[in-house]
Each structure stands twice: as C-alpha cells, then as structure tokens.
Amino acid sequence: MTALKPGVTKVAILGFGTVGSAVAKLLSAGYLPGLQLALVYNRDVARKRASAEARFAGPDVLWTDHFEDVLRSDADVIVELVGGGEPAGTWIEQALVAGKSVVTANKQLIAYRGPELARLAQANGVQLLHGAAVAGGVPVIPGMLQGLSGEAVTRVSGILNGTCNYILSRMERGDSYAEVLKDAQRLGYAESDPTADVGGFDARAKLCILARVAMHAELDPEQVPTQSIAAIDAIDFAYARELGCTIRQVSKAQQLSGDCMYARVAPMLVPLDSPMAWSQGTQNMVVSTGRFGGDVVFSGHGAGGNATAVAVVSDLLAVAQGARAVTLPVQPKGVTGDSVAPHYLRFIVDDKPGIVSAISGALSKVGANIDSLLQRRGYPKHRLPFVVTTEPTLNSIIAAAVDSIAAMDCMLEPPLALEMLVVDDKDEETA
Numbered sequence: 025m026t027a028l029k030p031g032v033t034k035v036a037i038l039g040f041g042t043v044g045s046a047v048a049k050l051l052s053a054g055y056l057p058g059l060q061l062a063l064v065y066n067r068d069v070a071r072k073r074a075s076a077e078a079r080f081a082g083p084d085v086l087w088t089d090h091f092e093d094v095l096r097s098d099a100d101v102i103v104e105l106v107g108g109g110e111p112a113g114t115w116i117e118q119a120l121v122a123g124k125s126v127v128t129a130n131k132q133l134i135a136y137r138g139p140e141l142a143r144l145a146q147a148n149g150v151q152l153l154h155g156a157a158v159a160g161g162v163p164v165i166p167g168m169l170q171g172l173s174g175e176a177v178t179r180v181s182g183i184l185n186g187t188c189n190y191i192l193s194r195m196e197r198g199d200s201y202a203e204v205l206k207d208a209q210r211l212g213y214a215e216s217d218p219t220a221d222v223g224g225f226d227a228r229a230k231l232c233i234l235a236r237v238a239m240h241a242e243l244d245p246e247q248v249p250t251q252s253i254a255a256i257d258a259i260d261f262a263y264a265r266e267l268g269c270t271i272r273q274v275s276k277a278q279q280l281s282g283d284c285m286y287a288r289v290a291p292m293l294v295p296l297d298s299p300m301a302w303s304q305g306t307q308n309m310v311v312s313t314g315r316f317g318g319d320v321v322f323s324g325h326g327a328g329g330n331a332t333a334v335a336v337v338s339d340l341l342a343v344a345q346g347a348r349a350v351t352l353p354v355q356p357k358g359v360t361g362d363s364v365a366p367h368y369l370r371f372i373v374d375d376k377p378g379i380v381s382a383i384s385g386a387l388s389k390v391g392a393n394i395d396s397l398l399q400r401r402g403y404p405k406h407r408l409p410f411v412v413t414t415e416p417t418l419n420s421i422i423a424a425a426v427d428s429i430a431a432m433d434c435m436l437e438p439p440l441a442l443e444m445l446v447v448d449d450k451d452e453e454t455a
C-alpha cells in the first residue's frame with residue numbers, strides 16, 4: 025500500500041454527530057499536517073450546517089445530503105461515523121469500490137462484516153481502518169495489530185462497554201440500578217433503549233473484533249453468550265465486597281485447543297485488587313494475555329466525541345501516510361461460553377426451614393460443591409437475600425442447578441448466578 029498522493033489528503037465525513045463533529049474539530053485545530061476536511065454528508069444537512077459545531081468546518085467544505093456527492097467528490101478518504109449496519113455498510117462498499125479509503129468507528133459493522141469489507145478494500149487497492157471501533161480513544165486495535173502482532177495471545181478480557189461500567193461503578197457506591205440508568209440516559213451515556221449496552225450486545229461486537237485482531241479468530245457474534253446486568257442489585261455489591269470483589273461487565277475470549285474458542289460477555293465478580301475493579305465510570309480496559317510477554321493492559325476513555333475522534337484521526341494519518349498494519353491469516357472458530365469457574369449465587373426467599381438443604385441438594389445433584397454461605401443481618405425473613413458460592417464448576421452445570429432451584433416455592437425472584445473471575449485463571453479449564 026502506498027501513501028496517498030503527496031500533499032493534502034482530502035477527507036469526507038459521513039455523519040456529523042457526536043464523533044463526526046469532534047473529528048471536524050480536530051481537523052480544524054491546526055496541528056495535523058496534510059489533512060483537509062473537504063465534505064460533510066448527513067441527512068437533512070441544513071440542520072447540521074446551522075449547528076454550533078459547523079464552525080469547525082472551513083468555508084470551502086461542501087455540505088450535502090446526497091451520498092452520490094461523496095462518491096463524485098475528490099475526497100481521498102471517507103470517514104464513516106453514521107453507525108449501524110445499513111446504509112453504512114453499502115456506503116462503505118461503494119466508497120471502497122470507488123477507490124476511496126475508509127476509516128470507521130462502526131463496531132457492529134466491523135464485527136459482522138469486517139473480513140468481507142477488508143477483502144473488498146484490498147481488491148480495490150485502498151485501506152479500511154477501524155481503530156476507534158473498540159474502546160473509543162484507547163488504542164487497543166492499533167496496539168494489538170502492531171505492538172502485539174509478535175505475541176501468541178491466548179486471552180483477551182476486559183471492560184468494553186462504558187455505559188455498563190458507569191452503571192456498575194455507581195451501584196458499587198450504593199445507588200440503585202434504576203436511578204443510575206436514568207442518570208446515564210440524562211448524561212447521554214445510555215440510549216433511551218439501553219438493551220444493546222446492558223444486554224451485552226455492544227460489548228459482544230467489540231469482543232469479536234478483538235478476538236479477530238488479537239487471536240486471529242473469526243467468531244460469529246450471534247454465537248457469543250451474553251448476560252444482562254439488569255438483574256444486579258445493590259445487595260450484590262455488599263456481598264461481593266464481603267468476598268473481596270466488586271461486579272463488572274466482563275468480556276472475555278480465550279484460545280482453546282481445536283477449532284473452538286471460549287467467548288462470553290457477562291457481569292462477573294472481579295477481585296477488588298484486579299485492574300478491572302479499578303476502572304470507574306465510562307472507562308474501558310482491555311487485558312491481553314500472551315504466551316511469551318504475559319499481560320498487557322490498555323485503559324482509558326472508551327467513548328466520547330473527542331476521545332473517539334483522536335482514534336479516528338490517527339487512522340486518517342495512517343492512511344494518508346500509507347502506514348500498513350500487519351495482517352495475519354484469520355481462522356473461523358466456533359464458540360463456547362462454558363468455562364469452569366467459582367460461582368456466586370444469590371437467592372431472595374421467603375425463609376422457611378429446609379431451604380438451604382434443598383439448595384445444597386440441587387447443587388450436589390449436578391456435582392457442584394458449595395464453598396461458602398453468606399447471610400447479612402437486618403433483612404426480614406419473608407424477603408431474605410442470601411448468597412452461596414460454589415467451588416469451580418462449569419457454567420452450564422450451575423445454570424442447570426439454578427433452573428431447578430428457581431422452581432422452588434420459596435423463591436421470590438429468579439436466582440442470580442454470576443461467574444467469579446479468578447485473576448490469573450490461565451490454568452482454569454475451559455469446556
């Protein structure tokens with residue numbers, strides 16, 4: 025891949041929203057040699073042109089709401105910041121076929137269609153970079169592609185969704201899920217429909233991109249199991265603390281022998297002294313574990329216009345200078361979400377004699393051993409929360425036991441089962 029023609033690289037921004045307008049701001053700040061904003065495309069573009077952020081675009085910028093203008097323009101690089109599968113996917117295809125390089129922050133599109141679009145870019149002699157698609161402003165993707173390409177990465181784990189981290193790190197300080205979610209929506213951290221974030225689907229797309237970049241494994245995002253954080257309650261943080269832990273939405277992918285990989289996104293108990301417990305608010309964190317160099321930690325602001333725009337503009341500079349990322353062959357892999365780990369099980373019961381022995385009977389029936397039983401004082405017997413932790417057991421076995429326990433008359437709410445992350449679980453078996 026050669027650098028674009030010497031001199032000025034002309035940039036077209038598709039989508040003048042949070043990140044698009046921040047990219048325009050950086051391009052107009054005067055510290056980036058050779059990049060020039062030439063065109064802004066957005067639906068109903070007059071509205072955008074009248075916005076306060078329009079001041080970041082120079083007087084010569086073409087504002088349009090016709091995509092054909094983008095293809096016809098002399099822009100060398102298209103920055104796709106519209107988001108979502110379509111029409112962004114078709115627009116990227118058309119731009120690549122038209123010989124324009126593309127920079128995008130679109131995790132869903134790259135998770136589902138990344139390899140196909142990369143092949144199209146290669147066939148047309150242009151570049152497709154997506155450094156902002158995971159962890160926003162934290163350079164995880166370029167760091168892995170370049171700085172860790174010589175490593176045999178065996179596992180990536182981390183906190184990939186800033187909204188969930190904001191919610192859980194606030195709940196850790198005693199706020200309720202409903203109250204914090206409302207604040208997150210008011211502050212613009214969470215969508216009015218928060219399902220993609222709290223349900224783990226946003227993090228799942230990012231985890232699949234990381235599995236591809238770090239471990240050269242192509243996973244189908246639909247096969248990666250997810251667990252929502254919505255069932256977590258303030259009481260779980262109190263019990264987690266007694267166990268020396270807190271709760272985070274953890275995304276984890278790990279190499280297994282054969283053509284299958286472990287991958288899962290779920291709220292988990294993480295030890296208070298682990299890097300994941302330290303990340304607060306909308307911070308993201310990724311830990312890469314390698315066979316030779318051990319752990320490498322990336323952390324910082326995973327979202328926000330400016331932070332994400334830095335990653336986008338870094339990709340723009342790379343394209344402009346013909347910087348070529350290392351590429352290694354990628355293998356399709358099946359997915360299992362099953363792994364052996366200790367589990368935290370929280371029950372809310374109408375207390376009656378024999379409940380604990382019924383629960384321990386259901387667990388021992390599937391071969392799961394209880395490690396500890398915790399019961400905080402001060403709760404009424406007719407609505408009593410208590411916790412059982414298990415010795416390392418397969419998730420699927422715990423799920424089967426929890427299903428049978430959930431059917432007991434005394435259960436006032438579905439039991440909550442969370443994996444307890446072991447800090448250095450290199451040696452934990454995975455199914």
Ligand SMILES: NC(=O)c1ccc[n+]([C@@H]2O[C@H](COP(=O)([O-])OP(=O)(O)OC[C@H]3O[C@@H](n4cnc5c(N)ncnc54)[C@H](OP(=O)(O)O)[C@@H]3O)[C@@H](O)[C@H]2O)c1
Pocket residue numbers: 038039040041042043044065066067068104105106107108111129130131156157159160326327328329332
């Ligand atoms: N925000 C972050 O912190 C962050 C971090 C990492 C990655 N990303 C990724 O960056 C991308 C952009 O995110 P964002 O937060 O900037 O989103 P955003 O604020 O919603 O901006 C999207 C822009 O695209 C426009 N748009 C949407 N659909 C369109 C269509 N069909 N035709 C024409 N214009 C359309 C929107 O116009 P309207 O105003 O008319 O809706 C809006 O101006 C997404 O892929 C996102 O996942 C964002």
